[in-house]
Amino acid sequence: VTGVALLAVFVLAVFVGFEVVSKVSTTLHTPLMSGANAIHGIILVGAVIVAGTAESTLALLVALFAVVLATVNLVGGFVVTDRMLEMFKGRAPRASGRGTGDAR
Amino acid sequence: VKLLSQNWTEIAYLAAAVCFILALKGLSSPKTARRGNLIGAAGALLALLVAFASQELSNLGAILAAIAIGSVIAVPAARRVQMTQMPQLVALFNGVGGGAAALVALLEMTHGSTDPAAGNLVAIAFTVLVGAVSFSGSVVTFAKLQELMTTRPVIMPAARPLMIGGLAAAVAAAVAVFATGNLWLGLLLLALGLALGVMLVLPVGGADVPIVISLLNAFTGLTVAAGGFVLQNTLLLVAGTLVGASGTILTRLMAAAMGRSVTGVLFGALRGGSTAGSTAVSDRPVRSTGPDDVAILLNYARKVIFVPGYGLAVAQAQHTIRELADVLEKKGIEVLYAIHPVAGRMPGHMNVLLAEANVPYEALREMDEVNPEFKTADVVLVVGANDVVNPAAKTSPGAPIYGMPILEVSDAQQVIFLKRSMRPGFAGIENELLYEPKTSLLFGDAKESLTKVLGALKAL
Numbered sequence: 217v218t219g220v221a222l223l224a225v226f227v228l229a230v231f232v233g234f235e236v237v238s239k240v241s242t243t244l245h246t247p248l249m250s251g252a253n254a255i256h257g258i259i260l261v262g263a264v265i266v267a268g269t270a271e272s273t274l275a276l277l278v279a280l281f282a283v284v285l286a287t288v289n290l291v292g293g294f295v296v297t298d299r300m301l302e303m304f305k306g307r308a309p310r311a312s313g314r315g316t317g318d319a320r
Numbered sequence: 321v322k323l324l325s326q327n328w329t330e331i332a333y334l335a336a337a338v339c340f341i342l343a344l345k346g347l348s349s350p351k352t353a354r355r356g357n358l359i360g361a362a363g364a365l366l367a368l369l370v371a372f373a374s375q376e377l378s379n380l381g382a383i384l385a386a387i388a389i390g391s392v393i394a395v396p397a398a399r400r401v402q403m404t405q406m407p408q409l410v411a412l413f414n415g416v417g418g419g420a421a422a423l424v425a426l427l428e429m430t431h432g433s434t435d436p437a438a439g440n441l442v443a444i445a446f447t448v449l450v451g452a453v454s455f456s457g458s459v460v461t462f463a464k465l466q467e468l469m470t471t472r473p474v475i476m477p478a479a480r481p482l483m484i485g486g487l488a489a490a491v492a493a494a495v496a497v498f499a500t501g502n503l504w505l506g507l508l509l510l511a512l513g514l515a516l517g518v519m520l521v522l523p524v525g526g527a528d529v530p531i532v533i534s535l536l537n538a539f540t541g542l543t544v545a546a547g548g549f550v551l552q553n554t555l556l557l558v559a560g561t562l563v564g565a566s567g568t569i570l571t572r573l574m575a576a577a578m579g580r581s582v583t584g585v586l587f588g589a590l591r592g593g594s595t596a597g598s599t600a601v602s603d604r605p606v607r608s609t610g611p612d613d614v615a616i617l618l619n620y621a622r623k624v625i626f627v628p629g630y631g632l633a634v635a636q637a638q639h640t641i642r643e644l645a646d647v648l649e650k651k652g653i654e655v656l657y658a659i660h661p662v663a664g665r666m667p668g669h670m671n672v673l674l675a676e677a678n679v680p681y682e683a684l685r686e687m688d689e690v691n692p693e694f695k696t697a698d699v700v701l702v703v704g705a706n707d708v709v710n711p712a713a714k715t716s717p718g719a720p721i722y723g724m725p726i727l728e729v730s731d732a733q734q735v736i737f738l739k740r741s742m743r744p745g746f747a748g749i750e751n752e753l754l755y756e757p758k759t760s761l762l763f764g765d766a767k768e769s770l771t772k773v774l775g776a777l778k779a780l
């Protein structure tokens with residue numbers, strides 16, 4: 217991939233990011249933050265590749281440390297976000313007066 | 321093992337990137353959010369499998385062991401953390417991500433030396449510097465939130481020249497890394513970044529932490545995006561950019577909700593105007609009330625609005641307030657929760673705390689939506705909040721919170737504050753609302769007070 221192609225992807229991703237995130241419900245800003253947090257844990261892919269191609273023992277050790285850090289970020293982020301989102305429940309349909317299957 | 325061709329690898333990474341976009345898209349409604357998050361996690365798993373299948377990797381056993389260790393650390397932490405401690409955990413996860421990115425870029429310097437393209441070294445310098453800032457900044461934020469250190473702004477002697485000098489040195493080191501590709505200069509840049517991160521967060525007061533967490537989140541996102549440039553990996557680039565966008569938006573929202581600029585938060589303390597106000601206790605007369613009177617007021621209201629603040633969470637009173645709401649609703653009284661954007665310690669924190677107590681999310685109203693409702697409210701119950709309802713934000717230009725949008729509780733018929741003492745809030749300024757004739761105060765721990773009110777209400 218050339219540098220210019222990467223730059224193009226970057227610019228488009230900026231627009232997609234702003235577009236998608238600005239539609240996130242304010243109620244969910246904390247899960248947004250922890251979910252976004254989990255997503256940048258994907259640096260794990262980079263850490264794994266660097267560890268797999270390390271040329272010295274020192275480089276390998278540092279890379280393995282990076283793998284541990286990135287895994288904590290990625291796995292912990294998704295687990296804690298799931299735990300939070302599980303708690304967001306709506307009113308029981310009878311209480312809200314507008315059931316799920318109405319207005320047919 | 322190399323199972324996948326270059327093209328298939330790229331396509332699989334693209335699919336993972338789409339999963340991440342869908343994960344964020346799912347968050348537009350609480351109904352789709354959880355599924356979205358699972359799609360994101362599936363994307364991450366796919367990407368990891370692709371990383372192993374796309375090229376010949378040595379040290380496989382050690383890498384898998386490192387992943388296992390990381391998971392064993394992360395899963396219990398994520399499962400057991402209390403919802404009040406969510407900001408700390410997010411700060412910590414954010415920090416380790418930034419640290420990992422900085423290390424990856426640094427290592428890339430050691431064997432990217434064959435053909436260090438100019439743009440590549442710029443990305444490496446950026447990743448190392450900002451990743452290190454994000455790591456140490458997050459660690460200090462964690463320490464502040466966990467109260468391992470003071471939550472007040474810490475201003476070192478000569479903080480300002482140190483900060484400016486540190487920044488200049490970091491920029492010089494970054495340029496040197498770009499010019500030479502020397503690994504030792506890279507390590508120097510890493511050290512400078514770590515120092516800068518500490519200096520950046522130390523002077524920030526406890527009340528401004530939501531802004532800092534969002535900002536560091538954006539930093540780590542951009543770091544990972546730059547890491548994508550370094551490794552020529554489009555997935556890292558897209559994922560990091562998405563996070564950068566989300567962090568930037570949240571930072572701006574939080575700053576707007578506090579009526580302050582981002583630079584004001586970060587460097588305000590260095591200029592002398594910090595958020596640290598007085599903690600003096602005023603002795604002006606206020607009208608205090610008892611649980612029975614509060615229960616009677618609530619019983620004859622038609623519409624009640626709760627204003628929960630962090631004090632509610634500290635007292636673990638979320639469940640009690642929800643029980644109170646249940647009893648009131650059974651009596652046919654309309655109950656709403658007015659949520660200020662900075663209620664809690666991170667963006668949207670109060671919503672999570674109330675969701676944990678099974679409050680349906682439809683009852684949670686944001687500031688703009690709920691402010692017109694106060695005019696028709698009979699009783700407003702302010703529980704453990706102060707600055708977010710302080711009219712000084714509108715009326716006294718000298719106040720530290722001047723310009724911050726507030727919940728306009730003074731429009732209601734009756735306002736009841738549940739407070740522990742007359743101590744002012746984070747901003748350290750008096751709340752004139754406390755002395756108004758329509759206001760009464762119920763002193764005590766939020767949970768105990770609410771329990772007593774609940775008991776009195778049931779007895780009516």
